[in-house]
Amino acid sequence: MSRAVAIGGFDHVDALSIGGNSPVLIQTMWKDSLGFSDLEGKAGEAIIERIAALKRMGCSLLRFAVPDLEAAEVLGNLAEMVSMPLVADIHFDYKIALRCLDFPIAKIRINPGNIGSRERVEAVLSKAAAKNRPIRIGVNAGSLPPDLRDRVDSGDLSQAEALVEAAERELAIFREFDFSACLVSMKASSVADTIRANRLLAERTDVPLHIGVTEAGPLIAGVVRNTAALMVLLSEGIGDTIRVSLSDTVEREAIAGREILACAIDSGGAAVDRAGSQGQGVKIVSCPRCGRNSFDTHGFTEKWQPALYAMDKNITVAVMGCVVNGPGEARHADLGITGVGNKVLIFRYGKVIRTIDAADADGAFREELGQL
Numbered sequence: 001m002s003r004a005v006a007i008g009g010f011d012h013v014d015a016l017s018i019g020g021n022s023p024v025l026i027q028t029m030w031k032d033s034l035g036f037s038d039l040e041g042k043a044g045e046a047i048i049e050r051i052a053a054l055k056r057m058g059c060s061l062l063r064f065a066v067p068d069l070e071a072a073e074v075l076g077n078l079a080e081m082v083s084m085p086l087v088a089d090i091h092f093d094y095k096i097a098l099r100c101l102d103f104p105i106a107k108i109r110i111n112p113g114n115i116g117s118r119e120r121v122e123a124v125l126s127k128a129a130a131k132n133r134p135i136r137i138g139v140n141a142g143s144l145p146p147d148l149r150d151r152v153d154s155g156d157l158s159q160a161e162a163l164v165e166a167a168e169r170e171l172a173i174f175r176e177f178d179f180s181a182c183l184v185s186m187k188a189s190s191v192a193d194t195i196r197a198n199r200l201l202a203e204r205t206d207v208p209l210h211i212g213v214t215e216a217g218p219l220i221a222g223v224v225r226n227t228a229a230l231m232v233l234l235s236e237g238i239g240d241t242i243r244v245s246l247s248d249t250v251e252r253e254a255i256a257g258r259e260i261l262a263c264a265i266d267s268g269g270a271a272v273d274r275a276g277s278q279g280q281g282v283k284i285v286s287c288p289r290c291g292r293n294s295f296d297t298h299g300f301t302e303k304w305q306p307a308l309y310a311m312d313k314n315i316t317v318a319v320m321g322c323v324v325n326g327p328g329e330a331r332h333a334d335l336g337i338t339g340v341g342n343k344v345l346i347f348r349y350g351k352v353i354r355t356i357d358a359a360d361a362d363g364a365f366r367e368e369l370g371q372l
Contacts, residue, residue: 002208002240005134005181007061008085008106016060016085016106018134018183018240019208025241026257027061027210028054028250029089034064034074039081050250051082056310058281059254061241063087063109072096076103087136094120101127109136111143111170125179134181136210137170139163141188159188160196167201182207183240187214194229202238211239222246223256227263234264255309282308285330286319295339297321300361315372327352334372337365 002019009015018025038047051062064075066088076099079086085106090096094115097108101124108128115121128135144152144162151157157165163186174182184207186197194213202209213229216222226244233239244256258281286301301319308317318330320338330336331350338345344361346354346368356364 001206003206005183005208007134011104012083013085013104013106014083024234024239024261025060026058026254027063027241027243028059028253029063029243031250034078036074039074039077048081051084053306053310054250054254055084057251057254058258061085061087063089065089066096066100069096069099072099075105076100079104094124097124098127101131101133107134107136109138111138121173122177125174125177129179134183136183136185137167139166139170139186140214141193159190159193160200163188163197164200171205171207183210185210187212189213189215191225191229195232198233198238208240209238210241210243212243212245214245216245217247219246219248219252226256227260230260231264235267251306282311282313283316284308285316285333287321289321294322294341295344313372335368337361
């Protein structure tokens with residue numbers, strides 16, 4: 001079992017724990033750069049609400065790229081405005097990490113090997129320790145140290161073994177400075193390498209692991225690849241926080257992570273005790289649609305998905321394409337909707353409770369949802 005690392009819990013920032021017996025946490029990464037003007041007026045309000053919605057969807061941590069000192073200032077200002085723990089992702093310049101630690105930013109992601117000299121690494125670790133801020137060591141297959149990359153190219157070392165060796169080198173630096181509030185991620189675009197690397201390191205250390213497949217691709221490909229890797233690792237009790245990396249929105253990354261944890265619960269094994277509330281909430285079932293379709297399942301599901309995933313309810317909602325099999329196939333649903341012609345039917349546990357005009361579907365659905 002991994003050791004527990006505390007995150008947040010100061011000022012107004014949510015207190016979390018990663019590792020140990022704590023639930024597996026879902027996180028995502030903001031897709032765009034931010035400037036000071038983005039935090040002002042209605043634009044700022046929209047960002048704050050979007051982060052709040054991510055939290056309601058089950059996302060616990062939100063990471064931002066911080067390429068320079070101005071970005072550190074912007075992220076620091078944002079961290080003062082929201083309760084979700086924010087993570088600063090930093091490369092190369094240790095001064096950026098030091099500045100981020102002046103704000104209520106909950107965690108720092110660095111690669112000690114590219115931060116610079118021993119003195120610079122010590123400065124970052126010393127200040128992080130004084131501020132009680134954890135650090136994630138991020139190792140990527142695409143940026144391995146030259147000697148390890150050469151050994152992989154020559155066949156002397158597998159990609160997974162190289163990732164683990166790189167991580168162990170970084171951990172050795174942390175041990176040298178007696179810094180234990182750390183996590184590790186080893187990211188590869190290969191499902192097999194991701195599984196093997198995390199298995200190997202989990203056997204050798206109790207450091208909490210951040211798992212996921214990097215550069216996994218667009219929505220469908222990315223979800224498939226991440227599911228293939230994460231389900232294996234979670235079923236073996238490996239992984240303390242997950243990010244489903246997608247060439248898509250932060251909301252879809254969070255939803256995919258939640259669904260993967262829910263599947264891990266359904267499949268049993270070591271993941272059940274660790275999924276916690278992150279794998280619960282509204283479950284959406286919907287038919288794929290066919291030639292019998294008389295209700296726009298795709299459009300209705302797309303429209304309602306964000307609101308449903310943000311609800312604090314453990315219910316099943318069914319969106320079915322026709323009345324031929326819809327209520328019967330979804331008779332387990334707490335609430336369902338389907339249609340025929342210009343009429344829409346709302347049902348509970350397979351029994352139709354309302355028949356309304358299609359124009360009134362959203363309002364009626366919202367009313368019934370509110371009564372659950």
